Amino acid sequence: xxxxxxxxSNFRKLKHCxxxxxxxxxxxxxxNNSGKTSAxxxxxxxxxxxxxxxxxxxxxxxxxxxxxxxxxxxxxQKKEDVDLTIKPWEDHIPFIDVWLDVKxxxxxxxxxxxxxxxxxxxxxxxRLRYEPNDIENLYIDxxxxxxxxxxxxxxxxxxxxxxxxxxxxxxxxxxKNINTYFSVNAYLLNPEKIESVQKLPDxxxxxxxxxxxxxxxxxxxxxxxxxx
Numbered sequence: 001x002x003x004x005x006x007x008x009s010n011f012r013k014l015k016h017c018x019x020x021x022x023x024x025x026x027x028x029x030x031x032n033n034s035g036k037t038s039a040x041x042x043x044x045x046x047x048x049x050x051x052x053x054x055x056x057x058x059x060x061x062x063x064x065x066x067x068x069x070x071x072x073x074x075x076x077q078k079k080e081d082v083d084l085t086i087k088p089w090e091d092h093i094p095f096i097d098v099w100l101d102v103k104x105x106x107x108x109x110x111x112x113x114x115x116x117x118x119x120x121x122x123x124x125x126x127r128l129r130y131e132p133n134d135i136e137n138l139y140i141d142x143x144x145x146x147x148x149x150x151x152x153x154x155x156x157x158x159x160x161x162x163x164x165x166x167x168x169x170x171x172x173x174x175x176k177n178i179n180t181y182f183s184v185n186a187y188l189l190n191p192e193k194i195e196s197v198q199k200l201p202d203x204x205x206x207x208x209x210x211x212x213x214x215x216x217x218x219x220x221x222x223x224x225x226x227x228x
Contacts, residue, residue, distance in 0.1 A: 001106045007097040007197050010059045012038040046096045046128040048218040050184045053130055055175045062092040063171050070170030074146055084135045095129035115188050125189030126211045130182055138181045142173055186211035
């Protein structure tokens with residue numbers, strides 16, 4: 001069994017990127033700021049350090065759309081007027097699709113990931129997505145902090161026109177505590193649709209267990225600037 005390729009999306013400067021792996025060694029070669037470190041950090045965060053994400057790990061251009069979610073929440077007259085499902089978020093949050101090539105005699109290692117009863121080996125895909133744990137709870141907390149901030153700003157507006165308070169938008173709110181509201185969930189992918197990045201069905205449910213527990217090991221040697 002080996003990792004055949006991974007698709008990285010919405011992670012730092014990697015809006016969409018496929019990394020194919022050789023059977024032995026894979027090297028990332030490229031100019032500075034070409035995304036080599038982003039690709040490695042995506043593997044580390046999604047497969048190992050899942051509680052170490054920050055707002056800087058989201059593709060910068062996506063924050064315009066994520067902030068608009070917060071603006072919609074703030075302007076809505078009542079909770080029933082806003083979409084509290086994952087749909088407004090799913091095109092803008094980081095995820096990585098990991099595709100394994102599994103031989104028939106290795107199926108027992110991934111018995112918890114078998115997509116269908118007639119699947120007998122081959123490509124197996126799992127999406128690891130960094131997403132809100134409870135969108136309704138995030139909505140309540142965001143509005144609570146935003147409304148209190150706006151009330152203070154209004155009360156002091158005549159004293160200081162440039163007065164600002166936290167949070168000014170969704171990015172500002174999540175920047176302090178994103179790992180409180182977000183976590184990595186795993187979803188099975190359709191092995192017949194590997195040509196492009198798949199859209200998860202609306203009824204997709206995350207797996208109950210760690211998808212790759214005991215299957216993939218990630219070790220890190222940090223950059224050694226003085227080594228020659």
